Amino acid sequence: MSVYIFLLTTFAVLVGYLALKWRRALQYWQNLGIPCEEPHFLMGSLSGVQTSRTFCDVWVDYYNKFRGSGPFAGFYWFQRPGVLVLDTSLAKLILIKEFNKFTxxxxxxNTEDDPLSGQLFLLDGHKWKSMRHKLSSTFTSGKMKHMFPTVVRVGHEFIEVFGKTLDRSSIVEVKDILARFGTDVIGxxxxxxxxxSLKDPEAEFRVMGRRAIFEHRHGPLAIxxxxxxxxxxxxxxxKITIQEAEDFFLRIVKETVALxxxxxxxxxxxxxxLIDLKNSPLTKSKTGENVSLTIEExxxxxxxxxxxxxxxxxxxxAFALYELAQHQDIQDLARKECQxxxxxxxxxxxYECMKDLVYLDQxxxxxxxxxxxxPVLNRECLEDFVVPGYPEYVIKRGMPILIPCGAMHRDENLYANPNTFDPENFSAERVKQRDSVEWLPFGEGPRNCIGMRFGQxxxxxxxxxxxxxxxxxxxxxxxIPMVYSKKTFLISSDSGIFLKVERV
Known part of the structure; x- marks a missing residue:
């Protein structure tokens, strides 16, 4: 009986300790007097996400509520105290000037059990630095020029399929057919x-790709x-990758490499x-590191x-067409330039004449x-960091950091008439006057999007x-207005983008 009481007491003490630690974690910013919302006991500051509001709603609402109150607001990434950046100067420190503290x-x-999670976007520390170095040569302008004809060839097929779709109906859901174009290009x-996938919307690659991006292996509690x-x-x-996606993509890569x-x-x-990196004769770098890639990598x-x-x-x-459909004058200017x-x-x-598509780039x-x-850039603090000029604002080691770039892009202090579609915001003159961290769709600094050139x-x-x-x-x-999907971390329309289309 005494053993039973001892075990019960130990369990009760352990539960009490964890509950106290949990409560203290969710009171971290309040105790320091840093502005923040009262967190949900499980979801932290993400309460209601994917049910009553989108991820983007979280970043925008939080940013608009606390901007001007300090360089950042207290935020809870589930049960972890973190920060949501409110000031572009702090964003610049994190992304560029003090990057080594926020890499x-x-x-x-989990690369050991979940090989597809060993992707550049998710890797941290030395693994990220090593992989970024290995891949940097694959996205140069010279390599883009080599891939350009392949993308153009898919583009011609895309226009052919788009025309056949238009023959069936003048109302086209552009989001799906553009996703199929993107699938064929990347595939x-x-x-x-x-x-x-352009010719067959249910092609295996399109179906599995959609599942890999939008399906989750775990439910909200596990996440x-x-x-x-x-x-x-x-x-x-x-593991976080759904098993069917892991099996499919590993099989495709192994077969492609072998062929x-x-x-x-x-x-x-x-x-x-990637195959060149796998077979690199330079098996060791100057530091003794293996520079070749494995099949899993x-x-x-x-x-x-x-x-x-x-x-x-x-x-x-899709969103560009959505806005151009509402602004015929802008569409006419862009079309004239393209033609x-x-x-x-x-x-x-x-490839050479793409540089002349100046207005389309705008x-x-x-x-x-x-x-x-x-709509948000994530970082993690590697060492305690005191925000310059704000001694009470300290980002502690291990804290998650969120830079709500989507919300910043709609801040009237950065862009006049921020909710109005105006390509003149990106005229050469205005871009010169703007700090680079005021436009962050590809991130900024050493950890910006490595595939930016290809995406553009x-x-x-x-x-x-x-x-x-x-x-x-x-x-x-x-x-109109746009309604966003609550299911995805990325910005996406909830029910497709339907537009009337006519041949020119």
């Missing part, structure tokens, strides 16, 4: 396979646990660059290229401001071909 994103990954460049206790989750061998190596096939695409990088490439670019193109540039290049878009940049696909190239090609051939306008099925 990590702090996202969960071809990153995996070296013909996905055929809260993983984000609150990542080290414990790794020790418990917790190319056995038959000496070169396609001048992303997969070629190749699969992880191709996987993130797929997820980041098709979703962000296709979403940006003149393509005509000047003998009827075919070339349209894309303004779309990314209003519809920042990744794909988006330019897709929009240039569409505007050259078609006119877009709103219809009864167009959702």
């Amino acid at each position: 990590d994103r702090g996202f969960y990954h 071809t460049c990153a995996f070296g396979i013909e996905c055929s 809260a646990f993983i984000n609150s206790f990542p080290n414990l989750a790794r020790k418990l061998h917790v 190319r190596e056995q038959n000496n096939i070169r396609r001048n695409d992303f997969m070629d660059q 190749i699969a992880a990088q191709a996987f993130v290229f797929f997820g980041a490439g098709f979703e962000t670019s296709s979403t940006t193109m 003149e540039v393509i005509a000047k290049c003998n009827g075919e878009l070339t 349209v894309i940049s303004e779309t990314l401001r209003l519809y920042t696909v990744l 190239m794909q988006t330019r090609i897709g929009l240039a071909f569409l505007l050259k051939n078609f006119k877009f306008s709103v219809c009864d099925q167009t959702t």
Whole structure:
């Protein structure tokens, strides 16, 4: 009986200790007098996300509520005290000037049990630095030029399929067909396979890619646990990638690599660059580190290229068409430029003449401001950091940091008439007057988006071909104002983007 009482007492003490520690964690900012919202006991400052509000709602509401109160507001990333940045000067310190103190994103990954989580976006510390160095040569302008004809070829097929879709109905849901275009582009460049999702919306690559991006392996409770206790989750061998996606993408990569190596096939695409890294004769760097890639690492990088490439670019193109359909004068200017540039290049878009699509670039940049696909940048503090000029504002080691760039992009102190679509915000004169951290769709500093050039190239090609051939306008099925999906971390329309389309 005494043993039973001892065990019961020990259990009660342990539960009490954990409850006290939990309560103290959720009172951290209040006790310091730093402005914050009262957190939910489980979700922290993310209460209601994916049910009653979107992730973007969280960042925008929090930013608008506390901006002007200090350099950051207290935030609770589930049960972990963190900070939500309110000041662009602090954002610049974190992303650029003091980058070495904030190199990590702090996202969960488990390369041992979950190989696809070993992607560049999720890696931290030395693993990130090493992988970034290995991949930096694959996204140079020279490599983009090599991949350009492949994207153009898919672009021509896209316009053909788009025209056939228009023959069936003048009302087109552009979000899905643009996602299929993005899938075929990334599938071809990153995996070296013909996905055929443009012609077959239910093609295996499109279906599995959609599942990998939008389906979750775990429910809200498990996600809260993983984000609150990542080290414990790794020790418990917790995986985040759905098993079917892992099996599919690993199989595709292994088959592609084997086919190319056995038959000496070169396609001048992303997969070629990864295979070159795998077979690099420089097996050791000056520091003794292995610089070649494993098959699992190749699969992880191709996987993130797929997820980041098709979703962000296709979403940006869809939102650009959505705004152009509401602003015919802007659409006419963009179309005129596209037609003149393509005509000047003998009827075919070339890599060299893309630089002449100046106004189209402004349209894309303004779309990314209003519809920042990744509306928050995540970092983790590596050592205690006192915000200059604010001795009471201390970011402690291990704290998650959120920079709400989507909310900042709609701040009237940074952009006049911030909710109005105006490509002149990105005229050469205005860009020169603006600090680089006031426009962050690709991040900034050493950990900015490595695939930015490719994403911009794909988006330019897709929009240039569409505007050259078609006119877009709103219809009864167009959702105005836009309603966002609550299911995804990224910005996405909830029910598609329906537009009226006519041939030019």
